[in-house]
Each structure stands twice: as structure tokens, then as C-alpha cells.
Amino acid sequence: MGWEDELFALFDDLEDRASALYAAERDLEVADRSRAEYQQVTLAGRLMASVGRSVTLGVPGVGAVSGVVERVADGWLLVAAGDHDWVVVLGAVATVDGASDRSVPEVAWSPLTRLGLASALRRIADAGEPCLLHLRDGSRHDGVLRRVGADFCELVAGEGRRTVLVAFSALAAAQSRA
Template sequence: MGWEDELFALFDDLEDQASALHAADRLAEVADRSRAEYQQVTLASRLMASIGTAVTLGLRGVGPVSGTVERVADGWLLLSAGEHDWVVNAAAVTTVEGASVRSVPELAWSPLTRLGLASALRRIAEAGEECVVHLADGGRHDGVLRRVGADFCELVEGQDRRTVLIAFTALAAAQSRA
């Protein structure tokens, strides 16, 4: 092997080393960018990607509730659990098992998803059906939602038909009785 062949072999070796270093740097850069981008992913966007998926939600004051994610909107989600539907206050969700590994950025959400928790509770009130309102502190109220305000709902319960006002901040979920 002549000196020219040795020189070209040296250049090839240096080029291979430079390519390997560049690839390692690129992997580190991609990992850094990936971590930085993931900071923008919200729990709601992961739940939005989980529509139609069976999940188990840990709910403050309620515990685990399993069902299929039917709808996700601003501050709430609808979970179908067999015979019962749950309107869940997103602020009461502590854990989610079984969610999609993907996410749907809020920019891609339908304008209907901007309807808040009050809108979902108004639908229950309009139906006039019995429900169970679970509180984040573990309490619960059985009755019929009558009216829904900006940040609270009115529930009529018991045979004496007493009215209880429930602040949204205290509400974990409203469960259908059907």
C-alpha cells in the first residue's frame, strides 16, 4: 500500500469519525428539542387524542372511574362507563391510565370544545333526570340539577326538595343515574 492509499484511508477514517460525531450531536439535539416541545403538551390534549379509548381516571374525592372518553372540552370531559355517563371536571382528574400516546393540539380542536363545564351541566339540568354530584372532598349529593350559574350549579335533593348550591371548584363529577 502506497503513501497515497494510506493518506486516503486516513481521510476516510477521519470522515467516518466526523460523521459519527455529527450523528451523536444530532441525536442529542433532537432529544433536547423533543423534550422542549413536549413541555407544550397538556393533559387535555392527550385526552382529546384518547376519544374512543377506554381509560381509568383517578378523580379527587371519587377514586378510580373506568370508561370510554366520549368528549373533551374546555375544563371537562365526558366519560361513558357502561350504563352511566360521567361529566368530569378536568380540575378533579389526578391520574389517567390507558390514554393515547399521541396528543391533539388545542389549535386543532373543534369550536364546540370551547363550551365549558357549565354548558355540560346545563344539558343535564335540561334533561331533568336524577344524577349524583360527586365533590372533590369525597362528599356527594343525589338529586336533580335545576339551574346552572357562571361558577356553580343548583341541585334539588331529598324529599324535602332542599336546594344545594355547588361551586364548580368543589365539583369533581356529575354521574347519570340511568
């Protein structure tokens, strides 16, 4: 092998080493960017990607809520669980098992998903069907939602037809009784 071949072999070797160093550095940069981007992912975004999937939610004061995610919106989600539907306050969800590995960023959500918890509860009130309100402290109130305010709802409960006001901040979930 002549000196030119040796020189070209040296250049090839140096080029291979430079490519390997670049690839290793690029892999580290991609991993770092992935970590940085993932910090923008929200629980709501992961649940939005899970619409149509069966999940089990851990909700303190309620326990496990298992069913199919039907809808995710601003601060709440709808879970169909056999004969009952659950409106679960997103802030009350402690764990999710079975969620999609993907996420849907909020900018890609439908305008209908901007409807808040009050809208979901008004729909229950308009239906006039019995429901069970689960509070974050573990207590429950059975009755019919009558009216929904800005940050609370009115439940007509019991045979005495007493009115119970429930603050949204105390609410974990509303379960259909029909």
C-alpha cells in the same frame, strides 16, 4: 499501498469519525428538543387523543372512574361507563391509566370543544334527569340539576326538595342516574 491510497484512507477515516460525532451530537439535540417540546403537552391534549379509548381516571373524592372517553372539552371530559355517563372536571383528575401515547394540541381541537363545564351541566339540567354530584371533598348530592350559573349549579335534592348550590370549584364529577 501507495501514499495516495494511504492519504485517501486517512481522509475516509476522518470523514467517518466526523459523521459519527455529528450523528451523536444530532441525537442529543433531538432528545433535548423532544424534552423541550413535550413540556407544551397538556393532560387535556393527551385525553383528546384518547377519545374512543377505555381509561381509568383517579379522581380524589370519587375514586376510580372507568369507561370510554367520549368527549374532551374546556375543563371537562365525558366518560361513558356502562349505564352511566360521567362529566368529570379536568382539574379534579389526579391520574389516568390507559391514555393514548399521542397528544392533540389545543389549536387542532374543534370549536365545540371550547364549551365549558357550564355547558355540559346545562345539558344535564335541560334533560331533567336525576344525577349524582361528587364533590372533591368526597361528599355527594343526589337530585336533579335545575339551573346552572356562571360558577355554580343548583341541585334540587332529597324528598324535601331543598335546593343545594354547588360551586364549580368544589365539583369533581357529575354522574348520570338514568
